[in-house]
Amino acid sequence: MFLDYPKISATNSETEPDRLERLSRVYGYAAGLADLDHNTTCIEKLAKLHDHKGTLMVIWHTTPTSQEIGYFLRAWQSRMGDESSQVEHALMINESPQRAEASESE
Secondary structure (H helix, E strand, O other): OOOOOOEEEEOOOOOOOHHHHHHHHHHHHHHHHHHHOOOOOHHHHEEEEEEEOOEEEEEEOOOOOHHHHHHHHHHHHOOOOOOOOOEEEEEOOOOOHHHHHHHHHO
């Protein structure tokens, strides 16, 4: 069982809590597609899902394959998602604690 879920957030989630539920469904849909393809590393690469005003932001720890990008596009285009193709992907920027402290003092 995989227990390290990605962070899930949404713009206006306080007033529109259904956005978080939609992201949970999209995550499940994409994870199911990965499972069907016997892709055991996809969900481990995932850092965060964010709904930014109807655009799905998929943030990765490591570079996804085109197939993995497709899982989230397909999920977002489905009735479980927004039914649109507005999906953006980015890599998580990992700063070392020393680098972050230096940036704060500047």
